[in-house]
Amino acid sequence: MTSPLTSPIPTIGVPQRPMNRSTSHALVGGVCAGLAVRFGVRERTIRVLFSLACLFFGAGLLAYLLAWLFVPRWGENDNIAQRLTHSRRESHITLFSLLIALVALVALGNYARHGTGILSWSLFLSAVAIIAVWFGSSRDEKGHLESVIGAIPVLGTASARGWRAFALRVVPGVVMLVIGLNVLGHIGGIWGGAVPAILGAGALALGVAVLLAPWWLDSVRDLSRERRERVRVEERAKLIAHVHDSVLQTLTLIEKAASNPTDVVRLARAQERELRQWLFSPDNVGERDNANDSFAQQLRSIESDVENDYGVTIELVVVGDCPGDAGIAALAAATREAVINAAKWAHVTRISVFGEVETSLVNVFVRDTGVGFDPAHVAPDRHGINHSIVERMKSHGGTTEIRSTIGSGTEVHLSLVRVEIPV
Amino acid sequence: MSQPRVFLVDDHELIRSGIRAEISNAVDIIGEADEVDAAIELILERLPDVVLLDVHMPDGGGLAVLSTVQAQCTNVRFLALSVSDAADDVISIVRAGARGYVTKNILGPDLVDSIYRVHDGDVVFSPRLAGFVLDAFSSNATGPAPRGVDPDLEQLTPRERQVLRLIARGYAYRDIATELDISVKTVESHVSSVLRKLQLSNRHQLTNWASTRRLS
Numbered sequence: 001m002t003s004p005l006t007s008p009i010p011t012i013g014v015p016q017r018p019m020n021r022s023t024s025h026a027l028v029g030g031v032c033a034g035l036a037v038r039f040g041v042r043e044r045t046i047r048v049l050f051s052l053a054c055l056f057f058g059a060g061l062l063a064y065l066l067a068w069l070f071v072p073r074w075g076e077n078d079n080i081a082q083r084l085t086h087s088r089r090e091s092h093i094t095l096f097s098l099l100i101a102l103v104a105l106v107a108l109g110n111y112a113r114h115g116t117g118i119l120s121w122s123l124f125l126s127a128v129a130i131i132a133v134w135f136g137s138s139r140d141e142k143g144h145l146e147s148v149i150g151a152i153p154v155l156g157t158a159s160a161r162g163w164r165a166f167a168l169r170v171v172p173g174v175v176m177l178v179i180g181l182n183v184l185g186h187i188g189g190i191w192g193g194a195v196p197a198i199l200g201a202g203a204l205a206l207g208v209a210v211l212l213a214p215w216w217l218d219s220v221r222d223l224s225r226e227r228r229e230r231v232r233v234e235e236r237a238k239l240i241a242h243v244h245d246s247v248l249q250t251l252t253l254i255e256k257a258a259s260n261p262t263d264v265v266r267l268a269r270a271q272e273r274e275l276r277q278w279l280f281s282p283d284n285v286g287e288r289d290n291a292n293d294s295f296a297q298q299l300r301s302i303e304s305d306v307e308n309d310y311g312v313t314i315e316l317v318v319v320g321d322c323p324g325d326a327g328i329a330a331l332a333a334a335t336r337e338a339v340i341n342a343a344k345w346a347h348v349t350r351i352s353v354f355g356e357v358e359t360s361l362v363n364v365f366v367r368d369t370g371v372g373f374d375p376a377h378v379a380p381d382r383h384g385i386n387h388s389i390v391e392r393m394k395s396h397g398g399t400t401e402i403r404s405t406i407g408s409g410t411e412v413h414l415s416l417v418r419v420e421i422p423v
Numbered sequence: 424m425s426q427p428r429v430f431l432v433d434d435h436e437l438i439r440s441g442i443r444a445e446i447s448n449a450v451d452i453i454g455e456a457d458e459v460d461a462a463i464e465l466i467l468e469r470l471p472d473v474v475l476l477d478v479h480m481p482d483g484g485g486l487a488v489l490s491t492v493q494a495q496c497t498n499v500r501f502l503a504l505s506v507s508d509a510a511d512d513v514i515s516i517v518r519a520g521a522r523g524y525v526t527k528n529i530l531g532p533d534l535v536d537s538i539y540r541v542h543d544g545d546v547v548f549s550p551r552l553a554g555f556v557l558d559a560f561s562s563n564a565t566g567p568a569p570r571g572v573d574p575d576l577e578q579l580t581p582r583e584r585q586v587l588r589l590i591a592r593g594y595a596y597r598d599i600a601t602e603l604d605i606s607v608k609t610v611e612s613h614v615s616s617v618l619r620k621l622q623l624s625n626r627h628q629l630t631n632w633a634s635t636r637r638l639s
Contacts, residue, residue, distance in 0.1 A: 313528075317554035317591040352550060352593025356557070365592040411592070 015040040020074040021067075028148055029068040029133070058122030065129035073141055080136035094132075101128045169210060176207030246274055262311040269307050295362065296321040298332040299355050302339055306351075310343035313350045320357035322418070330396045331362060331416045337388040338366040338412040346370025346410060362416045369409040375402050389414070427542040430471035431455035432462040432488060433504070434480045438527065442475065442504075445531035450538055462488045466499060472542050476521065478505035478512050486519055493520050502541045510555050518622050523547025546614045553590035556621060560584075579617060586613045 015038060022033030025043060032050060036043040053060025072079040078086070085091040104124075137145065180203030183196045250271040257263035293301070296318040303316045322328065335353070342351045348370040355364045375385075389412070390400045397417050404410035429450045433439045434457045443452060453469055456462035459480060466474055466488070474492070478485040489501055503521040505512065506528075513524050522541045525534065526549060537547040548556070560579045579587070582603075589599045596614075600607045 315550050315593060317550045319554050319557045319591070350593075352591075354550070354554070354588070354592040356588070356591075367593045369593075 019071055021071050023074045023144070026144065028145075029064070030073065031064050031067045031071065034071060034074070035067075058126065061126050062122045062129070065126050065133065068133055069129060069136070073138065076138055080133055083138075084132060084136040098128075169214065173207045173211035176203050176210060180204030180207055242278065246278075247271060265313075266308055266311045269313065270304065273304050273307075293324050294321050295324060295328050295332070295355065295357060298324060298328065299335065299353065299364075302332065302336045303353065306336070306339050306343055310340070312343045312348070314339065315350060315352045316355075317353070318355045322357045322362065325419065327396045327398070327416050327419060328362070330392050331364060331398065331414055334389045334392045334398075334400070334414050335364050335366060337385075337392075338364075338414070341385070342366060342368040342370065342410065342412075345373070348409075357418075360418055362418055364414040365411060366414075367409065367411040372404045372406040372408055372410050374406060375404055426451040427472040427538055428453045428469075429538060430462075430466055430469065430474045432457075432466075432474060432480070432485070433477040434458065435477075438477070442534070446535050446538065449535040459484070459487050463491045466492050467495060470496065471499060473538050474499055474501045475504050475538070476501050476516075478503050478516050486516055489516065489519050489521060500541050500544075502537060502547060510558070513552060513555055514559060514621075517552070517618070520622065522618070523549075524552045525549050526551065545611050546618045548587070548590050548614055548617075550591045550593055553587045556617060557584065557587050557591065559621070579620065583613050583617050586610060587617060590614075 017038060019038040020034050021030035022037065023030060025033035027033075027047075032046040033043050035046045039046075050060045050064055053063060069081045070079050072082075084094045134142075134145070180200045183200035183203060250267055254264050254267050257267065299316060299318055303314045306312065307314055324332075335355075339351060339353060342348070346368040348368045350368070352367045353364070354367075356362070385402070393400045393414055393416070399415045401413040401415075402410070403413070427450050429446070429452050431439050431442060431452060432455065433442070436457070439455055439457070443455075446452070450473075453471055454465050456465050474488075476485045476488060480488075485503060492499055493501075501521040503513070503516045503524040504527055505524070506526065517524055523537060523546055525537050525547060529537070529549070540547050585603065586599060589602060594602065596607050596610045599610045603610075
C-alpha cells in the first residue's frame with residue numbers, strides 16, 4: 001500500500017480494491033475519484049455519470065452522499081457513518097436526529113407531493129446527509145471541506161467575513177429569490193401579467209445582487225490592492241537601490257575612516273548634498289556639461305568640490321540665477337580660487353559664499369572669519385590672487401575687491417557686469 | 424538672568440539627544456515631544472519661552488504645531504529647525520509665525536545664541552533664510568501690488584536689503600552693525616521689520632515663488 005497522502009492514479013482497465021474516497025484528487029468528497037480507482041476508469045467518466053444521474057430526481061446526488069457517508073476516506077479506518085455511531089452517546093444523538101428528520105419528512109410529505117414530488121424528497125435527504133457529513137468527518141477532511149467552501153463565490157466570501165455577515169446577507173438574498181420565483185409563478189389571474197413580471201424579476205435581480213455583491217466587490221478590491229502593491233514594491237526596489245548605491249557605501253567609507261574626523265565630515269557632507277539633491281530636485285541628478293551650467297549650478301559644484309577636497313563646510317546662499325556664459329564661467333573660476341584660498345590659508349572650518357544675480361550685475365562674496373592677511377604684503381608673483389582672481393575678472397570686465405584684517409578674517413567681493421537681460 | 428525655558432519638538436530621538444547635549448548647559452529644557460498631538464498638548468500645558476520646532480514631522484509637521492499653539496497662546500515663541508532647506512517649507516513656517524529659522528547642522532553655541540535672541544523677542548535669520556527672503560522679494564519679480572494691500576509691505580527698503588545681503592554673506596549682527604555704522608539694536612529692528620513684511624505680505628509671488636524655484 002502506498003502512503004495515505006498519495007492515492008493511486010487510476011490505471012485504465014485495472015480495478016483496485018478496497019474502495020477508498022480519494023484525498024489527492026477530491027473535488028468535494030473524493031467519491032468520484034475513489035470510484036475511478038476502484039473500477040479502473042477515468043475520474044471524468046464517473047463525474048459525468050453522477051451528474052447525469054442527478055437529473056433523475058436527484059438520484060445521483062443522493063447516491064454520492066450515501067457513498068460519502070459509508071466509504072472510508074483514504075488513510076482513515078472508519079467511514080463517516082461509523083464515526084457518527086461510535087460511542088453510545090454519539091449514536092443516541094444520531095438516532096434522535098434521524099428520528100426528527102423522519103418526522104419532518106412525513107410532515108412535509110403532503111407538501112412535497114404537491115410540490116415537485118420526488119425531487120424535494122431527495123433534496124431533503126441530501127441536506128440531512130450533508131449535515132451528517134459535516135459532523136462526522138475527520139479534522140483533516142473538515143479542513144479540505146472548508147477550502148472547498150472558500151472557493152465557492154457566495155459562500156466563500158461570506159464565511160471569510162464571518163457567519164453573521166453570511167446570515168445577514170444570504171438569508172435575505174435567498175428570501176428575495178424565493179419571493180421573486182413565487183411572484184413570477186402567479187403571472188396572469190387577477191394581477192395581470194406586467195406587474196408580477198416586473199416585481200418578480202426585480203425581486204430576483206435584487207436577490208442575486210445581494211448574494212453576489214460582496215464577492216464582486218472583493219474581486220474588484222483585490223485587483224486594485226494588487227495593483228497598488230505592485231507599484232509599492234517597484235518604488236521600494238528603486239529606493240533600496242538608491243540607498244544602497246549611495247548611503248550604504250558612504251556609511252561603509254565612514255566606518256573605515258572613523259579615526260580621521262576630517263574625512264568623516266567630508267564624506268558625510270558629500271553624502272548629505274547628494275541625498276538632498278536626490279530628494280528635492282531629482283530632475284537635476286546625473287552628469288551635466290559644466291560649461292552650460294547656470295550660475296547657481298556652477299557655484300554648487302564649487303561648494304561640493306571644495307568641501308570634498310579640503311574638508312571644510314561651505315555655507316552657500318544663491319539669490320536669483322542666470323544661464324552660464326564666458327563671463328559667468330570666469331566669475332565661477334575666480335570664485336573657486338577664492339574659496340580654495342580661504343580653505344587653505346584661513347584656518348577655519350566654515351566659509352560663507354553668497355552669490356546674487358541682479359538686473360545688471362552679478363555679485364559673489366566669499367567670506368571667512370579666519371586669520372586674515374595683509375593684501376599689500378602679498379608678493380606680486382603669487383598667482384593665486386593676482387592671476388587667477390584679479391586678472392581673470394578684469395579680462396571679462398569685472399572687478400575684484402579684497403578686504404582682510406589680520407586676526408578677524410577676509411572677504412573677497414567679485415563683481416561682473418551682466419551682458420544678458422535677466423530671464 | 425534666568426535661563427530660557429525651552430521645549431524640543433522633533434520626531435527623531437537621535438536629533439533630540441544631540442540638541443539636548445549641545446544646549447542643556449545654557450538653557451532650561453522643560454520637555455520634549457516626538458509627535459504633533461503630544462507636542463501641542465505639552466506646550467500648552469507647560470508654556471515654554473521658546474519651542475525648538477522641527478519643520479518636517481508626520482501628521483502635518485511643524486506647521487500644525489505652530490498654528491495650533493499660536494491660535495491659543497501668543498506668548499510662546501518658535502524657532503524652526505530643519506535639515507530640509509526646501510524654500511517653500513521654510514518660507515511657510517516663517518510666514519506662519521516662527522521667529523527664526525536655523526539648520527540642524529548649526530554649531531551648538533550658535534544655536535544657544537539663537538535661542539536667547541528669540542527669547543528676547545528678536546528674530547533669527549540664518550544666511551540661507553536671508554537668501555530665500557531676498558529671492559522672494561526679488562526686485563525682478565515685482566509686479567503691480569494687488570489692490571487693497573499696503574504697498575509698503577510689498578517692498579523691502581534698501582537698508583533692509585543691505586542687512587539681508589550681509590546676513591547672507593555670513594555676517595553676524597555685530598559685524599553688520601560695524602559695517603553699516605549703526606547699532607546692533609537697529610540691525611535687529613530691520614530684521615524684525617523684514618519678518619513682519621514676510622508674514623503680512625500677501626503678494627502672490629511669495630507663495631508662487633517657492634513652488635517655482637527650489638534653491639537649496
